[in-house]
Amino acid sequence: MTTIFPSEAWLKNLEAKINSDEKYKEIAKNWEGDLFFFIEPEGNLKERLTFYLDLWHGTCRKVVYKPDASDFPNPTFTLTASYNNITDVLTGKLNPMTAMMTMKLKVQGSMGYMMRNVPTVLDFVRVAQEVTDEIL
């Protein structure tokens, strides 16, 4: 089945992939932290989109599509990007490190934790890219 980003099916597939990917499990074995994404409207995305992932020791414990920010008031990281920038990352057009270092992806949370776990972050992006068949 083709998975289109953004959609609830995409997020569920991402959850399943994280929980079955051995490489990610190994690299992210020390990761403890949930992510709240804000995708700002641009191009085909007409309204601000949110999604949430709870990542823990190489697994994904929970995902929520279009949550309210108040549902998860203190995520470990809040990540904000425009729709085009996030889809460029998912399609491999934009290097995720470039996205972070040029503020195309704004990061709120412990930068130290992020720097210690860059390999985990990069492998999370790999997994997300692998479940992305099409862009809206």
Next chain:
Amino acid sequence: MLPILKINLTTNQTEEFIIPKEWEKDFIGGASLGARILYSHLTKELNPLSPESPLLFINGPLSGTNGPTTGRFVICGKSPATNLWAESNIGGFWGPELRKAGYDGLWITGKASSQVYVWIQDGRFEVRPAAHIWGQDVYETQETIKAEIGVKNARVACIGEAGENQVLYASICCDHGRMAGRTGLGAVMGSKNLKAIAVQGTQKFEVTQEYVRLRSESNRMLKQDNESRVMNEVGTAGAANYAEYLGAMPSKYYQQGVFENVDNVSGVKMTETILVGRSACQGCVIACGRVVNLGDGQKRKGPEYETIVGFGPNLLIEDLHEVTRLGELCDKYGMDTISTANTIGLAFKLFDDGKITLQDTGGLVLDWGNFLSVRQLIRMIARREGIGDLLANGARQFGKSFNSEDEAVQVNGLEVAYHDPRGVSGMALSYATSPRGACHNQSDYFFVDWGHTHEQIGINFYERQAQAEKAANVAKHQDWRTHYNSVVICIFASVSPEMQVDLLNAQLNLNWTIEDLIKSGERAWNLKRAINNRLGVTRQNDKLPKALLEPYQEGGSAGFVPDIQGMLSAYYEARGWDWETGKPKKEKLIELGLDEMVKDLWE
């Protein structure tokens, strides 16, 4: 910019040098303007440690205006380590204070007949005896002088014992351990019997309303920037884990591409264990400086990335407390930590290889991880005692002393910093072509190889181990960083080109474009090349040491070495440099308005 005060320490005479307006227009300020000012004075015959050797302290046009990281200044001259162009960029508060005292630079020549320090207050100049402070460390020196002149808020740039003893990588320090570390200008200062320069002033800077608006906006954006927040939270060494993962952080003197326990010495670990505060240079909102407590109740400067890797992984030392103390010892003696750790690393390797014996070391065992030996060596270098006298001449000369010059990880006499071109290949060109030897600051291209692009000015992302295809990109990045070193702003400041040109235009009432800034950077890069050509540099100087051309067996960059010849060929093409001579071609010099250099290089 304000005048430069010329000081002849032999005669104690001074005169004001008014910077020609067309030079300011072409070179902006800082290191670029310094190169223009010193161009005709830096001859091949000039001994960098002779009285005739110039030592130029120079600001940029925005120094002290509280713009984004604009509190910095540059020190320039001829390097005793490389015998080539020397520049070293330094933060703290000294540069802005000099401007408040009425000058944007000090141009020092001559040699005092006895040890002295200089005291400048609101345009008033005085030379004072310094025999009683000769031998004091850089922090004691600052305190002694401030007490003596009775001005608590004076700022003092000074040398330690390493500069006094003309260690070829002696640094100049100001404020809270801010160092002009590279190229050995502390030795030049020492050769002039000049211990320190104290400055204080009360002049106010005029800033335009538009500049005030833009600096607020740019500082606000800079503070929110992801990279700034990394620097603030975990310091420059926050990148240690990632650099090690990429195989871009050398260990065991560039022989090992992995350092398993990197986390023990990382900036993140520092933050979690010993960090008690942060420090900033004048007007800086990033505050990458570390203040640490090692459990003895004392607050001290914490090490940055280069010091951590140099004394940590490079020497296989895993104890962050010890690495901190070793860095502090270098600072106190006024000695560049990159070159010190690199040269000691070479000694460890040669000891390991049996090329240095206990007889050479005076009984000191140089085994990897032995921080007690490192501590001893640092003292011996600063005082030029025993084997320290050889080490004080830098890795190239030290290697030569033991018939092992090719083992020294250096380019043109400047020791390589701790960003390995096998993991981030752009650094191959940064090191091979930098005007001051193996320098990571003339183009910190490792950031681009990690992903920090500047798309607005055509600095794009290439794979971190790409080869010749990134050569033109490296050249553009060098030009952009040369612009930074002219303004003078910190390379950690992610300020957009648009904002930079707006800030300059608002304050200086100009109509510069982004292209003008990049062109100015390119002009200065070529001017510095012309200086070095006149000092003897040819294409044969553009090279990498043997160690960086041998692949690592393990880690994130295993098996890769940069194709330096292929990269250089593409680089020369992009630069418009002549492959036979290593000089900028005539037409390139003319295009950049460097007609005077055409005559000197080609006629």
